[in-house]
Amino acid sequence: MYQGAVQNLIDELGRLPGVGPKSAQRIAFYILNSPTDEMEKLASAITTVKTKVSFCEICGNISETPKCSICRDTRRDSSLICVVEEPKDVSAIERTGSFTGRYHVLGGSINPMQGIGPERLRIRELVTRLADEEVQEIILAMDPNLEGEATATYLSRMLTPIGITVSRLASGLPVGGDLEYADEITLGRAMEGRRVLTPGQRHDAADDPGNEAADHDGTTDENRSSIEGATDNEAGTPEGAATGADRSEADPSPGDRPGGPDSPDSPDGLGRTEVPGSEDGTREGPVQAPAQQPAQPADPNRRYPTPRRGEKFANPWAD
Numbered sequence: 531m532y533q534g535a536v537q538n539l540i541d542e543l544g545r546l547p548g549v550g551p552k553s554a555q556r557i558a559f560y561i562l563n564s565p566t567d568e569m570e571k572l573a574s575a576i577t578t579v580k581t582k583v584s585f586c587e588i589c590g591n592i593s594e595t596p597k598c599s600i601c602r603d604t605r606r607d608s609s610l611i612c613v614v615e616e617p618k619d620v621s622a623i624e625r626t627g628s629f630t631g632r633y634h635v636l637g638g639s640i641n642p643m644q645g646i647g648p649e650r651l652r653i654r655e656l657v658t659r660l661a662d663e664e665v666q667e668i669i670l671a672m673d674p675n676l677e678g679e680a681t682a683t684y685l686s687r688m689l690t691p692i693g694i695t696v697s698r699l700a701s702g703l704p705v706g707g708d709l710e711y712a713d714e715i716t717l718g719r720a721m722e723g724r725r726v727l728t729p730g731q732r733h734d735a736a737d738d739p740g741n742e743a744a745d746h747d748g749t750t751d752e753n754r755s756s757i758e759g760a761t762d763n764e765a766g767t768p769e770g771a772a773t774g775a776d777r778s779e780a781d782p783s784p785g786d787r788p789g790g791p792d793s794p795d796s797p798d799g800l801g802r803t804e805v806p807g808s809e810d811g812t813r814e815g816p817v818q819a820p821a822q823q824p825a826q827p828a829d830p831n832r833r834y835p836t837p838r839r840g841e842k843f844a845n846p847w848a849d
Contacts, residue, residue, distance in 0.1 A: 538561070550788050585617075588659070590635035592617045600633060607631045609666040613656065613685065615639050615673060623671065631669075634659065639677040640684060648684060659693060667695040674701050701840075 532540065538556060543554035561569055585591065586598035593599070600606060602622075610631030613622055620633050638649040659665065670685055672678030682812030686696050703712055712720070 538633075539793070566619060589615070589633045590637060590655070591620050591633060605630075608662075608664045610669070611656075611659065611665055611667075612671050614667040614671045615681070619671060636681070639681040651681075653685070653688075660694060661688070665694060667697060670696065670698045672699075682798075730821045 539558045540554045543557050544551055576617055582594050585590055586600045586601055587596050591598045607630050609632050612631055613634045615636055617635055623629050634656050638646055638651055670680045670682045691695050700723040702723055724844045
């Protein structure tokens, strides 16, 4: 399309990541139309970054000195290392302000499709740093994609025998997102990585030995025994029957009874009271109702004859 220097510039710009032929053409014409001093600053910045900026010899982050500012900071927690893929990930985590440890940049992720294996990453340098006894935990902060999962799985299997705690960044719903637009993997990980807001008290009550005898309705053994005793008294069981001494205290003497010899209500002065249905119409003392006996339960092992054809079915509960 174009010849000479313009086409060479478009071709070089097209090699940049995320820049296509149309974008490279627009950038090339922007450079042609821009003032010369601005383009000289751009060219100088590109030259300077290539000559002065390098990677930290400890963590692999970008730095203009042999050690980056994070590795030189003595206030950082040296027992915690966060492993990331690229130097840009360090800047992203630093913007949160919630991490005070150190970093280790791998320089990429395992990608067999592009021919990138573990030997092309800075994994050997990471193992060398773990020889220090101060390191207690490794945080794997890889991208939540296929390559990042493969890299995290490889590192976790390799670092587990060393005896160091290996953790992974949680993944789930983004802030401001909707559940209906979340995919199954993201929503499933959000459920697995949920956190407790307020701990409940039900597990404490279930573990209390004093509450083992309590029913679901809150009835304890003491309340149940009192209820059973009251039921037995009403049914006339031996536990609820009154003794002779109690009966003597409860029943008044013949002289003190209503209708006794000294009572003006007695028709004959002998303590007799007319009772309907008796032979002479009188009876000494008040009538006491017989104690009610509890119903006998049916024998579960009783066998009833099977009626033959033409016979009526005998009702087993008739007796």
